[in-house]
Amino acid sequence: MSIPRILVVSLFCISSLAMLAGCETTTSGGAVGGDRRQLLLVSAQELDQLAAQSYAKLKAEAAAKGTLNQDRALLQRVNAIASRLEPQTRVFRADAPGWNWEVNVITDDQVNAFCMPGGKIMVYTGLAKQLNLTDDELAVVIGHEMSHALREHSREQVSQAIAAQTAIGVGTALLGLGQGSADIANIGYQALIATRFSRTDENEADRMGLELTARAGYDPRAGVTLWQKMLNANSGSQPPAFLSSHPTDSSRVQTIQSLLPTVMPLYTAAQRR
Numbered sequence: 632m633s634i635p636r637i638l639v640v641s642l643f644c645i646s647s648l649a650m651l652a653g654c655e656t657t658t659s660g661g662a663v664g665g666d667r668r669q670l671l672l673v674s675a676q677e678l679d680q681l682a683a684q685s686y687a688k689l690k691a692e693a694a695a696k697g698t699l700n701q702d703r704a705l706l707q708r709v710n711a712i713a714s715r716l717e718p719q720t721r722v723f724r725a726d727a728p729g730w731n732w733e734v735n736v737i738t739d740d741q742v743n744a745f746c747m748p749g750g751k752i753m754v755y756t757g758l759a760k761q762l763n764l765t766d767d768e769l770a771v772v773i774g775h776e777m778s779h780a781l782r783e784h785s786r787e788q789v790s791q792a793i794a795a796q797t798a799i800g801v802g803t804a805l806l807g808l809g810q811g812s813a814d815i816a817n818i819g820y821q822a823l824i825a826t827r828f829s830r831t832d833e834n835e836a837d838r839m840g841l842e843l844t845a846r847a848g849y850d851p852r853a854g855v856t857l858w859q860k861m862l863n864a865n866s867g868s869q870p871p872a873f874l875s876s877h878p879t880d881s882s883r884v885q886t887i888q889s890l891l892p893t894v895m896p897l898y899t900a901a902q903r904r
């Protein structure tokens with residue numbers, strides 16, 4: 632039985648795209664490992680620009696509603712935490728400490744936080760209040776979010792969407808069924824604003840985030856209590872918004888526990904400085 636022509640064309644296209652992109656890695660390994668090779672078809676600059684626009688829009692909307700940076704105490708806490716984490720990013724990539732990192736707080740009951748490509752962080756008051764987070768636990772969340780940006784997981788997702796759409800487009804055009812005009816800009820935007828990280832992404836962000844936390848002198852054991860609080864909140868009537876973009880399960884706490892022997896010495900060394 633022969634392989635259908637459309638499938639051959641599609642496979643060829645995907646492998647060509649992968650070769651063109653060179654399957655690079657955005658970060659080096661650190662102590663925990665973070666050097667899986669990634670398919671990257673759009674430039675970081677394009678995505679950072681898109682993210683900066685989305686972030687500015689979100690801030691303007693919150694400011695208009697009177698919910699931007701109204702909780703001065705929480706803003707001060709997350710700024711202090713982020714400024715200790717930022718210099719530690721150099722362990723994974725040399726350019727990251729020089730990024731235009733930014734942290735803002737939105738007054739909103741939802742349990743949520745994210746970091747857009749390029750280092751644009753948003754923390755919702757509900758995250759700290761509803762889970763009653765300590766500084767160490769906040770450091771774990773922010774370190775996790777920063778790691779998604781360091782690994783450029785959104786850029787990877789956009790690239791995968793483009794690869795899939797291009798393959799379909801080429802096959803369709805060859806069969807004379809249409810022009811195969813994939814709206815790449817639209818795919819990119821959708822993937823950016825509706826990011827649902829994969830389990831692989833989550834595992835990488837957990838590992839790297841824990842290392843950043845430890846190197847910044849925050850107790851990485853807070854990763855265990857943070858995720859226990861998150862899972863407990865998940866059993867309530869209002870599941871945290873955070874968990875819809877960061878899929879999780881109970882094995883996560885065990886994974887974090889198994890990483891502690893690797894990152895605790897980094898925490899101890901940071902304490903001595």
Ligand SMILES: [Zn+2]
Nearest residue numbers: 828833836877
């Ligand atoms: Zn995540």
